[in-house]
Amino acid sequence: xxxxxxxxxxxxxxxxxxxxxxxxxxxxxxxxxxxxxxxxxxxxxxxxxxxxxxxxxxxxxxxxxxxxxxxxxxxxxxxxxxxxxxxxxxxxxxxxxxxxxxxxxxxxxxxxxxx
Amino acid sequence: xxxxxxxxxxxxxxxxxxxxxxxxxxxxxxxxxxxxxxxxxxxxxxxxxxxxxxxxxxxxxxxxxxxxxxxxxxxxxxxxxxxxxxxxxxxxxxxxxxxxxxxxxxxxxxxxxxx
Numbered sequence: 001x002x003x004x005x006x007x008x009x010x011x012x013x014x015x016x017x018x019x020x021x022x023x024x025x026x027x028x029x030x031x032x033x034x035x036x037x038x039x040x041x042x043x044x045x046x047x048x049x050x051x052x053x054x055x056x057x058x059x060x061x062x063x064x065x066x067x068x069x070x071x072x073x074x075x076x077x078x079x080x081x082x083x084x085x086x087x088x089x090x091x092x093x094x095x096x097x098x099x100x101x102x103x104x105x106x107x108x109x110x111x112x113x114x115x
Numbered sequence: 116x117x118x119x120x121x122x123x124x125x126x127x128x129x130x131x132x133x134x135x136x137x138x139x140x141x142x143x144x145x146x147x148x149x150x151x152x153x154x155x156x157x158x159x160x161x162x163x164x165x166x167x168x169x170x171x172x173x174x175x176x177x178x179x180x181x182x183x184x185x186x187x188x189x190x191x192x193x194x195x196x197x198x199x200x201x202x203x204x205x206x207x208x209x210x211x212x213x214x215x216x217x218x219x220x221x222x223x224x225x226x227x228x229x230x
Binding site: 102104 | 157218
């Protein structure tokens, strides 16, 4: 069975500082990994994904994530946080081998960026 | 405008009264899915469909039904709702029935309360 862990319920960062939102995963085969963001009273929006290739993936709004196979991690990062980045962030994984097409999400991390 | 629409957006009902939440996408996507979002549990997949007449269970299918008679529509049916189905529901779609690397487009959500 596949799973995703987001160990921090909330991350607080000062505006202008770098931010990291952590994600670790477990799959039987090789992973497809995704990050989504949810603003209040809105649906989820896609930020970035790792399929194959370069371990550093760049996405929307200046976010990036690094795939680390040995640590089974896919942490979300941004060099300089903005107050407008405050939202709920979800990591998700899908196994790219074997049967089924389930997408498994983590429990989410609330990011709060303060002035 | 490319979008996923859900109706209704808000629904309050009573235990045992059958209801349907509609989902429609105008992007000609093969893959569609339903999720429920609960505090502390993140998003959990209820059912998904890889194409017309092809549906499969996600992680929490009990108490729900789906159908995929047309490519654009993927209704979620609660035959006999119970209070533990009170939740925020999201429909999503993505291109490619077996395109596991494709990101999903989410609807705005349906907030369901079962009394």
